[in-house]
Amino acid sequence: MPDVxxxxxxxxxxxxxxxxxxxxxxxxxxxxxSIVGPSGSGKTSLLKCVNRLVEPTSGLVSIDGSPARELKVEDLRRSIGYVFQGIGLFPHMSVAENVSITPRLNGADKTATGSLVADLLKLVELPATLAARMPHELSGGQRQRVGIARALAAKPRIMLMDEPFGALDAVTRESLGHSVRRLHQQLSLTTLMVTHDMMEALLLSDRIVVLVDGAIRFDGSPADVLNSTDDVVASLVAVPRRSADRISAMLQQPRSRA
Amino acid sequence: MSEQWRAALALLPEYLGQHVLLSAAALVIATLISLPTALLVASRPTGRTIVLGLARLVQTIPGLALIALFYPILLALSGVTQQRFGFSLPTLGFLPALLALTVFAILPILQNAVLGLTSIAPDVIEASDAVGMTRRQRLTLVDIPLAAPIAMAGLRTSAVWTIGAATLATPVGQTSLGNYIFSGLQTENWVFVLFGCLAAAMLAIVADSLLALVEHGVARRRIRLVIAGVAALAIGVAAAGATGLHRTSTYVIAAKNFSEQFILAELIGQQMRAAGLSSSTKSGLGSAVIFRALAAGDVDVYVDYSGTLWTNVMERSDIPPHKEMLAAITQWMQRERGVKVLGSLGFQNAYGFVMRRQRAQELGISTIADLARHAGQLSFGADLEFTVRPEWQSARSAYNLNFRSIRTYDPTLMYRALMGGEADVISGFTSDGRIAASDLVVLSDPQGAIPPYDALLLVTGARAGDARLLDALKPLVGVINIETMRSANYTVDRDNDKLTPAAAAQIIAKRLTRKDDPPTP
Structure with missing residues (x-):
């Protein structure tokens, strides 16, 4: 079986x-x-090569063993979920219309997508009452959950995420991160996520790819990342490691005082 | 006062109906041009710059000039279509006004549509691509719905502009609410001017409100509001169409833009009605436009003056004896333009140098030669066309006239300037009622530099054999003397108790029938 x-x-x-x-x-x-790297390292471009939002100048991208460039570009994109920092909800469409856009592009009619919308909202932990709202009436976290629901609507096997939690506050990031990982398991997705936040990558991913100046510098499991001697990888891990150390130190102090 | 308001109100269905039809047609065509153009150029920066630049350039042309320009353009085009395809285009009335207003209406719609299309957030565009929309789907599902409310706002701006500018259609012979304004200005009928302005403003407000309703509906996606707004607009235009197109008249009478012409056009109309012929009037046309329109058959009847025809149309600079000149004009018109000169109405309305009697006496001026000696201290007020007419050139060189200053005025305001002292001398008209009423003098022309201006009744070539028309018009030949015309002009021009041109024409008609002396054969 070929790689996805x-x-x-x-x-x-x-x-x-x-x-x-x-x-x-x-x-x-x-x-x-997860693809991690400093800004300008080409992370987003790499992700966009997969659903051909960017066309590579050389080399080959294959999806389930067939070259992406030989597929009809709209069909390719409709079969791949895409979530990004800008979210890009259509401001003139309700939540329900946003969520059901891809099935409708594929020819589904409005009545058929009704129950689909309810299921998807439930899946991303949003109340069904939000279906009739307009995007501007939602909070940032709710908006990104709608963005994820929209990406999942056509039952994709691949999920591409570009800084999906970038514009959100820490609490929302955390809970949304959990949801994303849960959906990944529950729906057997194959997920490629771009982030500049190593902590997020360590907590969510099975594998981390470090990109520097458009080339792969490191490719390994979260454990490998933590043990790496590569200076770029080490510098990327330094901040999360220090935070973790400080927090665990704080957690131990009251105990030692007792 | 109330008499004038009643007269204005009676004309409203026709003027308003025509105004609405003209504006609506221009807006619809402008929208049909602007929206596809916007879609075509929105994503092409160079094309966008060129197209918007062109639209902006057109916008800088004054509205009146733009409308006036379409007359020679259509005249030239008409020549081409006549030669190639055997049909001619109407050069006056609805078509030139429509074309000019359409061109004028494009910019706001185009600009806003382009703005709407180019201001879509990059995130939304990225999402449209990422969910797998085709170009066409992105256009119909995202670009157009998001740009529509902004384009609608442009349409509203354009509607307000167009309704205002449509009042300028009057001088090219298209009836509009501008007829109140132009004729009111010429006859100093401020009720008419005010009425025309108010009617145009009200129409603009109503149209804007209805379009606002549609815009609101589009932006909020409330289909009912959109339907209600569009339905109300459609009903308005249909009602205008019903009143505007209902009138089908056989003959077109034309008038230039001063009181005497308005009265004579009314008089001709009344005469034709009495003979059972229906007619419509295009009033407020310029001297050059009106004759060409007659020669081209867009106008059937009007009154022009022998001196004007001689110098401006026939481009003659010599001044032969009076009778020879009339015979030469009649022959030339027949031979060169197929126009039938039915005869003189019986009076002259010559250009003359006019001064206040007191001022003229103080300076000892009674002839143009006397005037020339004092001209260096005097300011001259001319009507809008006199200083570019050959008569002016001829008088100026014959008497060596060099005024301290020359200003041009609308004819009505020119008399005001003379009375108010801003002008010492004006280019008056000898049949003007204000000459006797305001104690003015017309300076004599000992060298005969200014030709005679008999009021001649002209009929277009195609109607030259129309016996019913000629029989209806013939009774007017040779029966209106200068006093009759002057007093009729004064009833319309005076400040108090002024009459409408139609009422003044009725007074002339009554005098004609009361007088039992038969017209000169």
Whole structure:
């Protein structure tokens, strides 16, 4: 059985600038892979090569073993969930209309999508009463949950996420992170997530890919990341490690005082 | 006062109906042009700059000039279609007004539609692509619905502009609410001017409110509001169409933009009605436009003056004896333009240099030659066309006239300027009622530099053999003397107790029938 996502020596150039250099990456079924790296390292471009929001200049992207560029681009995108920091809910459509957009593009009529909307809202832990609301009436966290529901509507097997929690407060990030991981298991998704936050990557992923200047610098499990001697990886881990140390120290103090 | 209001109100269905039809047609066509153009250029920065630049350029042309420009354009086009395809285009009335207003109406709609399409948030565009919309789906599901409320706001702006600018359609012969304003200004009938302004403003407010309803409905996605607004607009336009198109008249009478012409057009109309012929009047046309319109058959009948035809149309600079000139004009009109000169009405309305009697006496001026000696200290007020007419060139060189200053005025305001002392001399008209009433003098022309201006009744070539029309008009030939015309003009021009041109025409008609002396054969 082929890997769900396979990038084979993918390169991307804008003018004289190399955005991506010879990226080769395989993501297996139901794997949760995070792409981490400093800003400008090409993370978002790499993600967009998968659903062809960006067309690679060289190399090959395959989905379930077939080259992505040979598929009809709209069909490819409709079969892949896409969630991003900007969320991009359609401001003139209700929550229900936003959520059911992809099935409707695929030809489903409005009556058929009614129960689907209810199921999806439940799946992302939103009350069914939100279906009739307009996007501007929702909080940031609710909006991103609707964004996730929209991405899941066409029952995709792949989920692409670009800084999905970037614009949210810490509490919302945390609870949404849990939901995403749960949905990943529950729906047997294959997830590729871009984040600049190593902590988030460590807590959610099965595997972490570190991208520096458009090339893969490191590829391994969260445990491998923590034990890596690579200086870039170590610097990316330094902040979460210090926070964790400080918090565990604080947690131990009252006990030692007692 | 109430007499004037009643007269204004009686004309409202026709003027308003025509105004609504014209504005609505221009807005619909402008929308049909603007929206596809916006879709085409929104994503192309160069195309966008060019198209918006062009639309903005058009907007800088004054409305009146834009409307006036379409007359020569259509005249030229009409020549081409006549040659190539054997049909001619109407050069006056609805078509030039519609084209000019359409061009004028485009910018706000186009600009807002482009703004609407280009201001869609990048996140929304990214999402549209990511959910797998095709180009067409993105257009219909995202771009158009999001741009629609902004484009609607542009349509509202455009509607208000267009309804205002449509009042300028009057001078090219398209009836509109501007007829109140133009004729009111010429006859100093401020009730008419005010009525025209109020009616146009009210119409603009109503149209704007209904479009606001539609815009609100589009933005809030309330289909009922959209339907209600569109239905109300459609009913309004249909009602206008019913009153505006109902009138079908066989003959078109034209008038230039001053009181005497309005009265004579009414008189001709009354005469034709009495003979069972229906007619409509295009009033407020410019001298150059009106004759070409007659020659082209867009106008059937009007009164022009021998001196104007001689110098402006025939481009003659010599001034032969009176009778020879009339014979030459009649022949030339027949031969060159197929126009039938039915005869002189019996009076002249010449251009003359006019001064206040007291001022003229103080300076010892009674002829243009006397005037030339003092011209260096005097300011001259001319009507809008006199200083570009050949008569002015001829008088100026014959007497070596060099005024201290020259200003041009609307004819009505020109008399005001003379009375108020802003002008010492004006280019008056000898049949003007204000000359006797305000104690003015017309300076004599010993060198004969200004040609005679007999009021000639002209009929277009196509109607030259129309016996019913000619029989209806012939009784007017040779029966209106200068006193009759002056007093009729004064009843319309005076400040108090003024009459409408129609009422003044009725007075002339009564005098014609009361007088039993038969018209000169």
């Amino acid at each position: 996502i396979e990038l084979n020596r993918v390169g991307l150039r804008f003018g004289a600038q190399d955005i991506l250099r010879e990226i080769s990456l395989r993501v297996a079924h139901n794997e949760f892979v």
